[in-house]
C-alpha cells in the first residue's frame with residue numbers, strides 16, 4: 001500500500017516539480033518531523049526497522065542497518081534526527097567545507113526519469129563546517145544511529161590551488177575532531193563539480209593530501225570517497241597511496257561523468273553539466289567494488305554506493321564485497337520503503353548463511 005501510494009500518487013506529483021525545490025521541501029519537512037516526537041513516531045511506524053535486525057559492526061561502529069544516506073542529500077545536517085525513522089542506519093552529512101558555499105549556479109539538479117539518474121551540478125552547497133558543527137552540537141543524536149561527516153574543499157577560487165585546497169580539507173577535519181562531532185569521516189576527493197575539478201585524484205596529489213590529513217589526530221574511522229571514471233589500474237594506484245596511511249576504507253563511489261553510459265543519454269539537456277547518479281553509476285561502482293575486494297581482501301572497508309535502486313542491486317553490491325551501503329537515487333526513484341526492504345533482505349540472507 002505504502003509503495004503503491006508513493007509510486008502511483010506522490011512520485012508523479014513530485015516529479016512535476018523542480019528537483020531542487022522538492023529536495024528543499026523534503027529537507028524542511030524532514031527537519032520539522034525530526035524535532036517533533038509525534039511525527040517521528042508516525043514515520044517510524046510506517047518506515048522504521050521494527051524487527052530486531054541483527055546489527056553489523058564495522059571499524060568498531062555498530063550500525064542498526066548497513067544502509068546509509070549518501071553524502072549530498074543532507075548536506076547541512078538538518079535530517080540528522082529523522083533518517084533513523086525511515087530505515088537508515090546512518091547519515092553521511094555534507095559534504096561540508098571550511099567556508100560556507102552557495103554552490104554552482106542553477107540549473108544544477110535534474111531528473112533523467114527513464115535513465116533512473118539525476119544530473120547533479122550542486123557544487124558542494126553547504127553552510128560551512130562551523131555552522132554545521134554548531135547545529136549538530138545542539139542536536140540529540142538518535143540512539144543506534146550513525147553520523148558520518150563527508151569533508152570536501154570549499155568550492156571557490158580561494159581554495160582552487162593545491163596548498164589552499166589541502167588546508168581547506170585539514171581545517172574541517174581538525175575542527176570536527178576537536179569538537180568530537182561525527183562517528184566517522186569521509187574525505188571526498190572526487191566531487192566532479194567543484195572549482196578546479198577533481199584535484200586530488202592523482203596518486204601524487206592524493207599522497208600530499210593524505211600526508212597532511214594524517215598529521216591531525218583522530219580516533220574515528222576515516223574513509224575516502226573514490227571517483228568511478230577511472231580504469232582499475234588508475235583506481236588501484238590511488239588505493240596503493242591510501243594503503244600507506246591509516247585509511248580505514250573507501251566509498252565506491254561518486255557520480256559518473258560519462259553521459260554516454262546513461263540508458264537514455266538524450267534525456268540530458270545540452271545546457272546541463274555535472275555528474276550522473278543512480279542507474280548510470282551502478283555497473284562502474286559494482287565492478288570497482290569487486291576488483292577492490294579481490295585485490296585488497298579485508299585491508300579496506302568498502303562502502304558500496306551508486307545505483308542501488310532495488311533490493312537485488314543492494315545484495316549485488318554486498319556480494320561484490322561491500323561491507324556497508326549508501327544511496328540517494330533509489331530513495332527518490334523507488335520510495336522511502338526501499339531502505340527497510342534492503343535491511344530485511346540482508347538480515348534474511350544472514351539468517352540463511
Ligand SMILES: Cc1cc2nc3c(=O)[nH]c(=O)nc-3n(C[C@H](O)[C@H](O)[C@H](O)COP(=O)(O)O)c2cc1C
Nearest residue numbers: 070071072095188253254277278306307327328329
Ligand atoms: C543531489 C546530490 C548531491 C550530491 N552531493 C554530494 C556531495 O556533496 N558529496 C559527495 O561525496 N557526494 C555527493 N553526491 C554523490 C552521492 O553521494 C552518491 O555518490 C551518488 O549519488 C551515487 O549514489 P546513488 O546512485 O544512490 O544516488 C551527491 C549526489 C546527489 C544526487
